[in-house]
Amino acid sequence: xxxxxxxxxxxxxxxxxxxxxxxxxxxxxxxxxxxxxxxxxxxxxxxxxxxxxxxxxxxxxxxxxxxxxxxxxxxxxxxxxxxxxxxxxxxxxxxxxxxxxxxxxxxxxxxxxxxxxxxxxxxxxxxxxxxxxxxxxxxxxxxxxxxxxxxxxxxxxxxxxxxxxxxxxxxxxxxxxxxxxxxxxxxxxxxxxxxxxxxxxxxxxxxxxxxxxxxxxxxxxxxxxxxxxxxxxxxxxxxxxxxxxxxxxxxxxxxxxxxxxxxxxxx
Amino acid sequence: xxxxxxxxxxxxxxxxxxxxxxxxxxxxxxxxxxxxxxxxxxxxxxxxxxxxxxxxxxxxxxxxxxxxxxxxxxxxxxxxxxxxxxxxxxxxxxxxxxxxxxxxxxxxxxxxxxxxxxxxxxxxxxxxxxxxxxxxxxxxxxxxxxxxxxxxxxxxxxxxxxxxxxxxxxxxxxxxxxxxxxxxxxxxxxxxxxxxxxxxxxxxxxx
Numbered sequence: 001x002x003x004x005x006x007x008x009x010x011x012x013x014x015x016x017x018x019x020x021x022x023x024x025x026x027x028x029x030x031x032x033x034x035x036x037x038x039x040x041x042x043x044x045x046x047x048x049x050x051x052x053x054x055x056x057x058x059x060x061x062x063x064x065x066x067x068x069x070x071x072x073x074x075x076x077x078x079x080x081x082x083x084x085x086x087x088x089x090x091x092x093x094x095x096x097x098x099x100x101x102x103x104x105x106x107x108x109x110x111x112x113x114x115x116x117x118x119x120x121x122x123x124x125x126x127x128x129x130x131x132x133x134x135x136x137x138x139x140x141x142x143x144x145x146x147x148x149x150x151x152x153x154x155x156x157x158x159x160x161x162x163x164x165x166x167x168x169x170x171x172x173x174x175x176x177x178x179x180x181x182x183x184x185x186x187x188x189x190x191x192x193x194x195x196x197x198x199x200x201x202x203x204x205x206x207x208x209x210x211x212x213x214x215x216x217x218x219x220x221x222x223x224x225x226x227x228x229x230x231x232x233x234x235x236x237x238x239x240x241x242x243x244x245x246x247x248x249x250x251x252x253x254x255x256x257x258x259x260x261x262x263x264x265x266x267x
Numbered sequence: 268x269x270x271x272x273x274x275x276x277x278x279x280x281x282x283x284x285x286x287x288x289x290x291x292x293x294x295x296x297x298x299x300x301x302x303x304x305x306x307x308x309x310x311x312x313x314x315x316x317x318x319x320x321x322x323x324x325x326x327x328x329x330x331x332x333x334x335x336x337x338x339x340x341x342x343x344x345x346x347x348x349x350x351x352x353x354x355x356x357x358x359x360x361x362x363x364x365x366x367x368x369x370x371x372x373x374x375x376x377x378x379x380x381x382x383x384x385x386x387x388x389x390x391x392x393x394x395x396x397x398x399x400x401x402x403x404x405x406x407x408x409x410x411x412x413x414x415x416x417x418x419x420x421x422x423x424x425x426x427x428x429x430x431x432x433x434x435x436x437x438x439x440x441x442x443x444x445x446x447x448x449x450x451x452x453x454x455x456x457x458x459x460x461x462x463x464x465x466x467x468x469x470x471x472x473x474x
Contacts, residue, residue: 058433078439088430092452101448105439153438 003189004032004055004157009064011050024050026214027064032157032206037183037190039200041243042210042218043251048193049161051215055191056082056159068156078105081150083160087142089134095145096121096130102152116152123185124148139167140175147182158183160192164199173231176202184227197247201239202229209243211250218250342473345401349408350469354462357413361420361461362450371421382414386472404473411472415464423457424450 011025024047032038040048053059055066057076066073089098099120103113124144134142164172180203183190194200200207209218225235304319329335363370389410393403431449
């Protein structure tokens with residue numbers, strides 16, 4: 001069943017006298033099915049984060065629509081859980097208060113909320129850390145709090161903006177395992193932005209490769225490997241190799257566009 | 268040895284933390300007093316530099332002098348009132364201007380031109396407005412306290428991580444929820460700095 005539909009999205013950042021308008025995304029369309037984990041992969045500057053920000057409702061598309069269960073997305077809402085690149089945990093709230101904040105504005109009773117927070121703390125393996133403040137947590141724990149908070153209000157989709165962007169390599173694989181586990185347990189549709197090929201192969205059912213040419217979709221790549229993927233397996237490595245070359249194509253699209261631009265000027 | 272961090276607002280412990288080497292200030296003060304003491308002995312002219320002992324005695328007896336103390340309390344009351352009004356007005360304007368670019372652009376020309384006016388030039392006008400008595404004094408204290416506070420609050424609000432606001436909006440928070448849960452606690456450290464400057468400014472314009 002179709003869950004999230006990206007319908008002909010164009011995003012233009014208005015320029016000023018010095019800079020011309022910048023077309024970030026042009027006529028992008030794809031849809032995401034219920035329960036799928038989709039990665040948006042591409043070189044930096046290809047517009048993948050812009051696209052996710054629009055799914056979150058923090059930014060409006062210049063034209064086109066994003067539909068969630070057939071309803072157009074207008075502004076942020078609790079049916080979409082968002083995990084920010086820097087986690088955006090509230091520094092003055094404890095772990096428990098941070099997670100509970102995700103439920104604060106829901107219509108559930110106090111007992112139900114209490115129950116839900118308890119469940120999430122358990123699921124994110126944060127027992128014993130409820131009263132700590134974000135600054136006192138390790139990067140991995142911060143990530144789990146952020147995911148738990150985003151899942152708190154039973155969102156329809158989870159949107160993840162490079163949640164492991166700033167983490168070193170060894171730690172990254174560990175956190176990928178944790179994130180994978182949490183998302184699998186929550187049985188939720190998810191969209192994640194990343195520029196790490198191996199991460200996208202490890203996490204997702206489908207990888208959409210966006211090119212530098214206004215986010216043109218270079219490839220819609222399905223990954224059909226059993227879960228808790230083995231990073232050392234031949235199939236995994238094959239997917240990584242194939243996707244890496246696709247990302248290279250995606251990156252080179254920019255160069256060709258850039259070269260075309262220079263050529264035009266020369267003429 | 269590692270220098271202790273000089274933070275006035277401890278996010279972790281959620282309380283004001285006094286820096287524990289405040290005694291250094293007293294040592295410097297004592298050294299200055301000693302220099303004063305010996306300098307006045309050498310200069311021997313009360314007009315140029317009054318002797319340290321006499322001044323110290325005057326300072327201490329002042330605390331028990333009834334006339335001095337009643338005036339002190341009157342001044343303190345004025346400062347607190349003026350700074351109090353400044354806190355209310357400055358916080359509201361500061362949050363508005365820090366949160367919304369539109370409000371900022373609408374108000375900043377007025378705020379930035381009024382705050383350049385030297386405080387003394389307000390004296391005649393404030394007497395015309397408020398008559399003689401408490402009114403002008405409190406107004407002047409308010410005028411010198413409100414701008415440092417406003418500017419600090421604007422800065423504090425504008426520097427809140429935009430993603431924190433986004434995060435709370437994506438959980439269904441309304442504007443008033445965002446102000447209460449994100450803006451106020453997020454701008455609190457800058458607010459405290461503003462209050463410190465405001466109280467300082469308020470004292471300076473006591474006449």
